[in-house]
Amino acid sequence: MTHPATSSSSMVSSADVNGTAVYSPNGEHLGHIDHLMIDKESGVIAYAIMGFGGFLGMAEDHHPIPWKKLNYDPSLGGFVTDITREQLEGAPARDENWRDDRNWGAATYNYYGIPPYWM
Amino acid sequence: MTHPATSSSSMVSSADVNGTAVYSPNGEHLGHIDHLMIDKESGVIAYAIMGFGGFLGMAEDHHPIPWKKLNYDPSLGGFVTDITREQLEGAPARDENWRDDRNWGAATYNYYGIPPYWM
Numbered sequence: 001m002t003h004p005a006t007s008s009s010s011m012v013s014s015a016d017v018n019g020t021a022v023y024s025p026n027g028e029h030l031g032h033i034d035h036l037m038i039d040k041e042s043g044v045i046a047y048a049i050m051g052f053g054g055f056l057g058m059a060e061d062h063h064p065i066p067w068k069k070l071n072y073d074p075s076l077g078g079f080v081t082d083i084t085r086e087q088l089e090g091a092p093a094r095d096e097n098w099r100d101d102r103n104w105g106a107a108t109y110n111y112y113g114i115p116p117y118w119m
Numbered sequence: 120m121t122h123p124a125t126s127s128s129s130m131v132s133s134a135d136v137n138g139t140a141v142y143s144p145n146g147e148h149l150g151h152i153d154h155l156m157i158d159k160e161s162g163v164i165a166y167a168i169m170g171f172g173g174f175l176g177m178a179e180d181h182h183p184i185p186w187k188k189l190n191y192d193p194s195l196g197g198f199v200t201d202i203t204r205e206q207l208e209g210a211p212a213r214d215e216n217w218r219d220d221r222n223w224g225a226a227t228y229n230y231y232g233i234p235p236y237w238m
Contacts, residue, residue: 009159009218009219010158010159010160010218010219011156011157011158011159011165011218011219012156012157012159013154013155013156013157013168014133014136014137014154014155014156014157015137015154017133017157018133018134018137034134035132035133035134036132036133036157037130037131037132037133038130038131038132038133038136038155038164039129039130040128040129040130040131040191041129042163043163043164043185043186043187043236044161044162044163044164045157045162045163045164046130049132066162067162068162072159099128099129099130100128100129100130117162
């Protein structure tokens, strides 16, 4: 997959984000971006939902992370993040109302060291 | 297509946005959201790219519009906008460098009466 617009432009298409691989800074494959959650009112990406696992009959895990933890690397054709697998697995647990739970949201952004998207 | 998360939540999934129908305030089908263009640095949706036409061998037209011109209506299962077809067709023309052309961006946001996403 080539990303001509992604490599040099200040913008990236949502069609090039969903399904794109995510790597660690040393090039280890961590997972992929499954989809983005968009704050309807502001049009800001609230979370990138990262999927990993899903091998050998095990369900894939989905982890919401701040967009600002992702950097697109054209040479890899994917995103690089300094979030580790252990960090993903230790992130604040969410219940089914997580989308509208500002306490969970604040705890999650704080956990990843990024100011919340609504601030 | 049902959008359970979309109807009541403050967030919407990018997977539910791409391909979703766009209607006029009186329910006329105008087109669909083909994809979103995301400002990489800020994680803000710079433009929703609306597609329409594409019938009888004619190419589909793509028109970047501000996210804030779209309102999701669960009863329609799509977005409603007050942008008319004539407005779309009369929008500022873009060249291949439109993604990084702030003059074009400012003219486009001004045309639709919305403050630019970077302000």
